[in-house]
Amino acid sequence: MTEKVSRSSGRRELDELIQTCISIENRRFNPFLLDISEALSIIRRHSNKLRTLEDHLLDMRAITSVARVVGLQSADLRFQSSALYVDPSMVKEKLDSLSREQLAEFLLLSWHPIVELEQLTLASTKEAKEFWEKMLSFFERRKRLHLGPFVMPETTDLGELARMRVVEERAYTRKMQDLWRDLKERAGEDQRVDYWDFIGGSDFAQTVVRAQLVSFLVSYGYANLLRKGNNMFLVPKAKPDPHIEGSPLSFPIPITKEVLVRAK
Amino acid sequence: MLFFKRGRIPGARSWELKTGLGKGYTKVLEQLDENLKDLDLEVKKVEPQTLSDFKPGPDDREEESRYFVRLKGTLAPKEARLCGWRIDNLAALAASLALVVSKQGRSERKELETVIGNKAGRWRALTLMDTFLRSGYLEEDEEGLIKLGWRTRAELDLPSLMTLLAESKAPSVESSEPVDDDQASMEG
Numbered sequence: 001m002t003e004k005v006s007r008s009s010g011r012r013e014l015d016e017l018i019q020t021c022i023s024i025e026n027r028r029f030n031p032f033l034l035d036i037s038e039a040l041s042i043i044r045r046h047s048n049k050l051r052t053l054e055d056h057l058l059d060m061r062a063i064t065s066v067a068r069v070v071g072l073q074s075a076d077l078r079f080q081s082s083a084l085y086v087d088p089s090m091v092k093e094k095l096d097s098l099s100r101e102q103l104a105e106f107l108l109l110s111w112h113p114i115v116e117l118e119q120l121t122l123a124s125t126k127e128a129k130e131f132w133e134k135m136l137s138f139f140e141r142r143k144r145l146h147l148g149p150f151v152m153p154e155t156t157d158l159g160e161l162a163r164m165r166v167v168e169e170r171a172y173t174r175k176m177q178d179l180w181r182d183l184k185e186r187a188g189e190d191q192r193v194d195y196w197d198f199i200g201g202s203d204f205a206q207t208v209v210r211a212q213l214v215s216f217l218v219s220y221g222y223a224n225l226l227r228k229g230n231n232m233f234l235v236p237k238a239k240p241d242p243h244i245e246g247s248p249l250s251f252p253i254p255i256t257k258e259v260l261v262r263a264k
Numbered sequence: 265m266l267f268f269k270r271g272r273i274p275g276a277r278s279w280e281l282k283t284g285l286g287k288g289y290t291k292v293l294e295q296l297d298e299n300l301k302d303l304d305l306e307v308k309k310v311e312p313q314t315l316s317d318f319k320p321g322p323d324d325r326e327e328e329s330r331y332f333v334r335l336k337g338t339l340a341p342k343e344a345r346l347c348g349w350r351i352d353n354l355a356a357l358a359a360s361l362a363l364v365v366s367k368q369g370r371s372e373r374k375e376l377e378t379v380i381g382n383k384a385g386r387w388r389a390l391t392l393m394d395t396f397l398r399s400g401y402l403e404e405d406e407e408g409l410i411k412l413g414w415r416t417r418a419e420l421d422l423p424s425l426m427t428l429l430a431e432s433k434a435p436s437v438e439s440s441e442p443v444d445d446d447q448a449s450m451e452g
Contacts, residue, residue, distance in 0.1 A: 026409065027367050079368045086430050091366040092379070094429055095359045100383055101341075102432060104354035107361075108344055110425040112334045114418055115305060116274035117267050124270075252346060 010046035011055070014062045017042055021065030024072060031072040039066045172216075179213050180222045184236045195225065195232035195253075200260065211255055225251065266296075266307070266333045273400065273414060275310075275332035282327075293331060306336040310418045332418050356380040356392045357401060361412065362429050364402070365422055370409045376402075 017039055024031050043062050050056050079085055095103070135141075142150065161167045168175075186193050199214055201207040214234065217223045221241040226233045232253075265276040265284060281289040297307040312328040339347070344354060359379050364371045373393065381389035393410075396402045400415035416422070 026407070027370055027372060075368060086362075086366050086426050088363070088366040091362050091429065094432060095362065095379055096382060098429075098432060100352050100355035102355075103358040103383070104341065104344075104351045106425055106428040106432070107354045107358035107420075108339050108341060109428060110421040111338060112306075112308070112336065112419055112421070113339070113347075114274055114308075114415070115267055115333045115335070116269045119268050121268075121270060254345065 007049050007051070007055070010049050011058060013042050014046060014058050017062050018058075018065045021062075021069050024069050025065075031069050031076050034066075034069050036066065036070060036073075039069075176213055176216055176220070176222070179210070180217055180236065183217070183223060183234060187234075187236050192226070192233040192235045195234055196259070198234055199255075204257065204260070207260060208255060211253070266331060273330070275330050275418070277327070278329045278331070279327040281331060300333065301336065304335060304337045305333055308332045308334045308418060310414070330414075330418075334419060352384045352388075353392060353395075356384045356389070357396060358425065358429075359383055360393075360396060360402060360410075361416060361420065361422070362425060364410060364412055365426055370405070370411050373404070373408065373410050376410055 020029075020034060023029055024034060039062075043059065043066070047059065050059055139150070158167060183193060183198065186198065195214075199207055199210040201210050214223070218225050218234075221237065223237060224235040226235055265280060270276075276284075278289075281293070285292050293307050300306055308331070310330050310332065312330075341351065345351070360376050363376060363379055377386075377389045377393055380392055384392060393402070397404060397410075397413070400413040402410050402416070403413040405411055412422075
């Protein structure tokens with residue numbers, strides 16, 4: 001009876017030891033939290049009570065777990081002596097106290113992005129062609145999904161689609177022309193309008209929509225974008241005149257709430 | 265071979281370059297590196313054992329090294345924004361890398377998400393973790409722990425990042441305003 005109790009308590013101790021080692025391996029605790037000599041004495045204490053195969057396996061698992069922790073302790077010492085070593089708790093504290101801007105700046109100062117250009121190659125085109133040719137038909141693939149009987153598509157009209165907000169009621173070109181007219185009216189005698197004043201809408205979403213339309217006005221030659229110092233002006237043209245004046249380069253303009261507040 | 269992405273990972277392996285350029289490929293790469301200096305670019309070699317923790321046999325180690333072309337200098341915040349990076353994404357990446365490095369290259373995903381969540385918001389932390397894993401800055405091992413990915417080894421000067429972090433001082437006024445989701449240049 002006493003032997004049984006002592007064997008079960010021994011198993012429990014070994015189990016706990018293995019669990020502690022697993023937690024250390026999963027980086028939940030510092031590897032030095034485990035006293036190796038104490039761990040070994042636990043294993044040694046129960047070594048003469050091993051009877052079944054299960055007991056021996058448990059003992060083996062305990063020994064390998066302790067060995068892995070010793071390995072982690074060794075790695076930890078090597079790491080502490082390397083240039084990369086900063087205490088994890090200190091790193092956490094720093095990360096909490098630093099602003100996003102500071103952290104981003106640190107990354108940028110240590111960052112050398114890879115140059116990678118995407119392109120179609122003969123091999124990838126062949127692969128795509130083979131994939132397309134081998135692909136089962138839509139109905140075959142649908143069968144596998146068990147979606148039930150197939151409902152044939154029905155026709156709809158533009159009014160219905162506009163109500164569903166799938167398409168816009170007014171065509172995009174029409175919207176652009178309305179905005180162009182608005183721009184010409186607001187430009188008046190000065191022949192120009194401040195960019196931020198012009199794109200400003202009733203809310204942020206409206207402002208972004210106007211900015212996008214303006215970008216097309218400029219790209220399609222309905223207007224020019226002029227930069228003078230920190231200011232940008234839109235100059236409407238009497239007739240659309242694409243790609244003759246100015247730079248052919250894209251000019252991204254980030255729209256942030258701060259910029260809009262400043263413009264107001 | 266080095267500039268155009270042909271598979272999931274950009275760059276080219278040693279054996280590919282050897283096949284294409286011959287045995288003296290390292291000399292060609294040295295010359296290329298010299299020529300790229302004018303464009304502020306450089307050829308970077310990443311050893312296989314630092315690409316991931318997977319350790320191939322000692323004989324094929326050199327063959328498995330990968331070469332990349334990367335920026336020699338660094339980007340200004342404005343340039344990074346034009347490349348589609350938000351400030352809070354950069355901050356989240358810096359925080360995740362610093363934490364993983366401080367934990368000797370492996371950390372629990374939950375812990376990383378909490379740290380990123382403090383900087384970028386809880387929901388954003390989940391998507392950012394996926395983005396970093398997908399783009400190769402981080403990798404998940406078979407035990408579910410997060411480690412540094414191949415892209416971090418190729419692009420980041422980790423000693424510099426850790427030194428900057430260790431030497432840093434917190435700003436006098438904490439700027440912990442909520443994250444703006446409305447900047448125009450967005451990615452990942």
